[in-house]
Amino acid sequence: MNARPSTLPTPGSGAAGGHRPLDWNVAVATAVRLMKPGPEVPREDAEQAVRALRRFSVEAESHVRDLTGLGQDLPIIPGDVVDRPSWVRGAANGLAALTDAALTSADARMQRVDDLFGGLSARSAGVQAGLVLAYLGGKVLGQFDPYGESGVAGQRGRLLLVAPNIVAAQRSLGVPAEDFWMWVCLHESTHRLQFNAVPWLREHFTESLGVLLAEMExxxxxxxxxxxxxxxxxxxxxxxxxxxxxxxxxxxxQTPQQRLALDRIIAISTLLEGHADHVMDAVGPRVVPSVATIRRRFTERRKGGGLLDRILRSLLGVDAKIRQYAQGAAFTRHVVDEVGMTGFNAVWTAPDHLPTRAEISDPAAWIRRIHG
Incomplete structure (x- = not known):
């Protein structure tokens, strides 16, 4: 479905003296070889979906800006509508860039990552990463990669919409196609706006990951x-x-220090995912008439799958991510109900205004700390 080609990460390049513990080329090749093909879609229907997703990715961000008040002066560009292999290449590029950036400040961090891999060759680690990407490549509907190249001044990162997965999910849910396509675009456009409207967020996330890796002893x-x-x-x-x-x-x-570092990453991720889930539903009724039905059926879909699928989801952390959506959305909803969207937006003013992991579960504590 009209995939945009991506440049494969070059193994051996990157941070910490030019060494990577994982061969991303092997990861991509493994994933592409193992992934199942997407659904059979007539050419005319596929082209219609691609055109609509591009258009909705622009319209969706306009709706998100109206609701949140973020990024009013930033340019809006269409998302990249891709197939499964192109998503894998894009995800690998983003992960390589993220880990390089997180590791670049200290050689000691690189050594600890080498220790963590415990003697696995870069190729073996790449194969294992490829298995994960192959599984996720058939599930992911969309993704904003903060570390990708948009090619547009004033915009960083790439918004990827995985057309075959979006079409397959819409069919399985039995919901109106254009409603579902817009609903997905609302979520991913919120992520794009988070990172582009908050200048320090990308670097803060990178530094937080670097601290976590530095604590891995x-x-x-x-x-x-x-x-x-x-x-x-x-x-x-x-x-x-x-x-x-x-x-x-x-x-x-983990050690206590490692848990503190992990808590910070989990808190940031939970906020970003929950905020996006809240926004897509809050915008929804105005532009997605069937949003209530979509949310109900999609929530059930997140719980579904056979025994093997549930085991894989648990091992890969997918179930933990699903809980993040619910916890983060509950935090966002509570804060917006209490202090409004303007009061909620205090989370974006400085890193120390981000909620802690404990405050995600106790939003009233965050309100007391930030708003007195």
Missing amino acids: GTTGELLSRLPTVLREARAARSGDSSPGMLGVIELL
Whole structure:
């Protein structure tokens, strides 16, 4: 569906003395080879979807600006409508740029990442990353990559809309096509606006990831040596049939310093995802008449899948990300209800105005800290 080609990341380039612990070319090749093809769509229908998604990506951002008050003077450009392989290439480029930027400030950080990979070759790590990308490549509807090149002055990053996945999801949900396409564009356009309207956000996210990587101490073997104890503690602590999930196990394996660094990344990600989910539904009734039906069916779809799919989602952290949408949206909704959108926008004024992970679950605490 009219894919825009992307330049593959060059292995061996990048931060920390020109070394990468992961061969992104191998990751891309693995993912493209393993991915399933998209749905069969008549050419005329495919071309219509591509044209509509480009148009909606512009219209959606205008609606988001009207609601949030952010980025009023920034240019708006159409998103890139891509197929699954092109999304994989774009995602790999973005991840390579993000990790290079996060690691570039200190050679010590690079060494710790080498330790974390515990002797895996760059090629082996690339194969593992490719398996993840292959799975996600059939699921992802869209993505804003803050580290991609837009080619337009005043705009950084690329908005990617994965046409075959959007069409497949719309069909499976049984909702009006144009309503669903606009709804997806509202979410991704919100992410584009977050990063372009808040000048410090991109660098702050990069630095926060760098701090997390800098705190990763010990080899993979040392981490795995703690795993049996951690799993016993998790089983002892679990209530009923619930479990801590993959993210909970990772947190239990970490030192207190690592958890603080991870908390910061989780808080930022949860805010960004939840804010986008809130905006897409708040804008929705004016421009997406069937928004309530779409939200209800899409929420059920997020919970679905067979046993293998649910296992993969848990291992890859997809379920943790789904919880982020709900938690972040609840935080945003509570704050907007209490102090309005202008009061909520205080989160974008400085890094120390971002909510902590604890405040995401207790938005009243954030309101007290920021608004007195």
